Amino acid sequence: MNNLQNLEFNEEACKKCKGRYCASKVSIFSVLEEPQLKEVTDKIDRKIYKKGQMIFFEGDISDKLYLINKGKVKIFKYTKEGKEQILYILSEGEFVGDLSLLKKGEFKFNAEALEDVNMCQLTKDDFDDVLRKNPDMALKVLQVVYERISKLETLIQSLSTKDIESRVSGLLLNFIKDFGVPKGNNVELDLPLSREDIANYIGVTRETISRKLNSMQEEGILKLVGNKKIIIQDLEKLESLYE
């Protein structure tokens, strides 16, 4: 109780604890006991990225693990035509980096801060070290990676579905699951993405997204409030469009 208060309100203590808060947010480190956890947190480096700032580029040497402490990060590739294809939107508690042990590969995608982001960074060497000393953690990592595979498989299914209404619904339902806020009968959705980003997620153009969202508004499924908020009014109908 007292400890918690110290952590929350004592600026000095907070500076000392450095990355601890960060590490405890990341599920793969949850298997670590106190001494190991300290070892990790001592090595963590913090950095802030401003909205719109690039965190790394495709082709960069991947020698760090990036743990998101706050904010959202967009992971994407470029298609042949130069359009972005978004692979993941990562939030607080998630991480990105080359997870294969030993080798330092190159990033195969780009990462950009969608909002101001507090990032904790751990060098790959340090991470490998922790992993070697705590083989149990590999199972935890495996679990996370496995979830990521599932997301990609779903995205593939979505991209290969011709019906665009269905793709938009799928995206919205995902967002609702991840950060939708129930308000009475409705669900409020604060979009982390611009129209263009949404388009780049499901592989269409920005204009098409505009039109589809609009037609969904006319059908009474949702209500567009400004550019970054959507109120879902008929969740069932939305779900019926998806499946």
Place this chain on the structure above:
Amino acid sequence: MNNLQNLEFNEEACKKCKGRYCASKVSIFSVLEEPQLKEVTDKIDRKIYKKGQMIFFEGDISDKLYLINKGKVKIFKYTKEGKEQILYILSEGEFVGDLSLLKKGEFKFNAEALEDVNMCQLTKDDFDDVLRKNPDMALKVLQVVYERISKLETLIQSLSTKDIESRVSGLLLNFIKDFGVPKGNNVELDLPLSREDIANYIGVTRETISRKLNSMQEEGILKLVGNKKIIIQDLEKLESLYE
């Protein structure tokens, strides 16, 4: 030397060794030493699937790990419109199954034998057991899973690329890498897939694939021999289409 001969030619010995051959083909088991390897192989169950036969369906309880000893397996989902979307083509030495420890999930895709397939099967409980006793193996599994993520990310990039010629090229280049046979200046390619399967891999219709392959033949890039063989005559041009 003598041992090898025994394994290869002695039918009796081969029956006794059961799944050993299978396990040794699968990279994740390569970290295992003799006693553990034996433990695994003793538990392995063999099964043969005929060409076209379903191995499992989406929604089935995933309580087994499937190790491919021979043949190719198609892993796919259905889109909303009922079309197949192929996620992976798995070959000898690869495996499929729920890799997340402890829980027995449901398969989120279907698996079908593209040829006659020799399959080795290991129950999930047995696999979990091995994994717990050999935490090192988790790193190996992680590596494999990681490669699979890369494949999916590439597939996504391909699916979101509008230019279909580029998608076809990408698929062909992948096939060449996986099972192309150089013949003089050319590369021969025995397709494991029908035209429809190819179409379902890159998310177009069978007619479109026909037309594209034909136009590529007219451009002198390749030569179609029957339905299951392609001779690549101008690899450079093919590569230039892709990037």
Place this chain on the structure above:
DNA sequence: CGCGGTCTTGATAACGCTCAATGATTGTGG
């Protein structure tokens, strides 16, 4: 040799992309 399945080819039409202009929202400096 003939039959079933697979593949090719052609004509048509639908759908989303492109381009272009207008409208809304956000951010900034006077």
Place this chain on the structure above:
DNA sequence: CCACAATCATTGAGCGTTATCAAGACCGCG
């Protein structure tokens, strides 16, 4: 705090590409 700029989103018209539908050729197998 307002005005203006800049960014972002919407709307419309026309075009291009591919899906669709339909018919025919080809391959491989009994």
